[in-house]
Amino acid sequence: MEEHLLVRKIDMGTVIDHIPPWKAENVLRLLELDKIKRSEYSLIVLHNVPSRKYGRKDMIKIYRHHISHDEADIICLVYPTITVNYIRDWRVEKYKPKIPEKIVGRIRCPEPTCISNSPREPIKSRFRVIGELRAIQCEYCDTMVEFERMADLVIRREGS
Amino acid sequence: MLEPRYGEILQYNNLRGKDIISARDLSREDLEAIFRVADSYEENPSTYRDLLKGKTVALIFVEPSTRTYHSFEKASRILGCEVIGIRDPSISSMAKGENLYDTIKMIESYGADLIVLRHPSRGAALYAAEISRVPVINGGDGSREHPTQAILDLYTIYRKRGSIDGLRIGFLGDLRFSRTVSSLSYALTLFRDVEIYYIAPPMLQIRREVEVYLELRGVKYTKITDIGSAANALRNIDVLYVTRLQKERFPDPGEYEKLRGAYTVTPEILRIARSDVGIMHPLPRVDELSPELDGTPNAWYFDQARWGVNVRVALISLILG
Ligand SMILES: [Zn+2]
Numbered sequence: 001m002e003e004h005l006l007v008r009k010i011d012m013g014t015v016i017d018h019i020p021p022w023k024a025e026n027v028l029r030l031l032e033l034d035k036i037k038r039s040e041y042s043l044i045v046l047h048n049v050p051s052r053k054y055g056r057k058d059m060i061k062i063y064r065h066h067i068s069h070d071e072a073d074i075i076c077l078v079y080p081t082i083t084v085n086y087i088r089d090w091r092v093e094k095y096k097p098k099i100p101e102k103i104v105g106r107i108r109c110p111e112p113t114c115i116s117n118s119p120r121e122p123i124k125s126r127f128r129v130i131g132e133l134r135a136i137q138c139e140y141c142d143t144m145v146e147f148e149r150m151a152d153l154v155i156r157r158e159g160s
Numbered sequence: 161m162l163e164p165r166y167g168e169i170l171q172y173n174n175l176r177g178k179d180i181i182s183a184r185d186l187s188r189e190d191l192e193a194i195f196r197v198a199d200s201y202e203e204n205p206s207t208y209r210d211l212l213k214g215k216t217v218a219l220i221f222v223e224p225s226t227r228t229y230h231s232f233e234k235a236s237r238i239l240g241c242e243v244i245g246i247r248d249p250s251i252s253s254m255a256k257g258e259n260l261y262d263t264i265k266m267i268e269s270y271g272a273d274l275i276v277l278r279h280p281s282r283g284a285a286l287y288a289a290e291i292s293r294v295p296v297i298n299g300g301d302g303s304r305e306h307p308t309q310a311i312l313d314l315y316t317i318y319r320k321r322g323s324i325d326g327l328r329i330g331f332l333g334d335l336r337f338s339r340t341v342s343s344l345s346y347a348l349t350l351f352r353d354v355e356i357y358y359i360a361p362p363m364l365q366i367r368r369e370v371e372v373y374l375e376l377r378g379v380k381y382t383k384i385t386d387i388g389s390a391a392n393a394l395r396n397i398d399v400l401y402v403t404r405l406q407k408e409r410f411p412d413p414g415e416y417e418k419l420r421g422a423y424t425v426t427p428e429i430l431r432i433a434r435s436d437v438g439i440m441h442p443l444p445r446v447d448e449l450s451p452e453l454d455g456t457p458n459a460w461y462f463d464q465a466r467w468g469v470n471v472r473v474a475l476i477s478l479i480l481g
Contacts, residue, residue: 115284
């Protein structure tokens, strides 16, 4: 049973594939797709479908919306198996995510005494990525966060 | 006229206009330049009198620290700087809801040439440096770092031992929340063949990010979580750096009482240790250093306190020189 049997092909959008099984919700949270207020896009989430490469996987199809390369880079930090395909006029273009050097304003620092958590200051959180340790480190307070924990610390954007 | 030695040092100065936020920002050459200026200040203090006349140093202390404040204030005045201070957080505008951003902008508009910031939030000094157009010195930010204390600690070791390379340094007490321990650990990575021993109960052991920093730089360290098994390490250690156990860190007061005695440096510990071990402490102490140590040549902590002004004179004159 391949995924094309479950969902038909799309002409425009993004397919996020090879998400570890049952982790699609975390990816949705990282991408904040519920905050997109345009009416014409749809979202299809497949849980625990068979995968030739990994046994089982989750998959997200976003119809008529392209996630940014920045967003693709961040979700791939959390789940390195993920692949991102952009679809334009039925044509599939694979995106090879890069490990970003810094993540700015997207992840909340878990350290309560960190200045980046101060509500009175005009400040954005900033983490440097330490690829070899699979962790990010707050530039302000040095607290380290493993890639796997990042999904729990996403800063929610204002509804746009 | 500048003493030639000072002028010579200033030619190689890499610290001019720089922020001192983390001990990780410093190079070995930076540290050696600071040591040389601190030495030359002690040999010939009159050379430094009014060297920076016309400059203004702002001391923003959002968290009380009498010793660090006075040490910076005295150093600034020796150099002839005007000092503007925000000291008591409870009466300052910051208590009334002003944020750090506005405070920095306001201090800048008063014509400050250098800002020294002490703040309870981790990372406040880096943030201040990003806002400020003039150099910022971190005078302690939360439990993160206290780089000028680390410079002073290294200067003390250098004065007492002549060299920092090849030494075995032990840290004892609350290592988790001690900003001086993190800063000094970072700075020690600049020296050759240094070995570190962290002696603390598990809940107060060194923070993961410090370990990672040492590991990435290949610096050897050992964690000892039971003081009873520290004897071997103690026999090896050249310098034992002691910090206070703080009662408020312990959820269980009984646990604190139990550890308090165990982590006190006593004459018995000195008998186990090398006879020339140097005992350091950022002061003030509570009861982690037995008073019987005070008269011994092992007690380095009074010199360490005394040289605080020298090091800050050196640092300010290199940054603003
Ligand atoms: Zn932080």
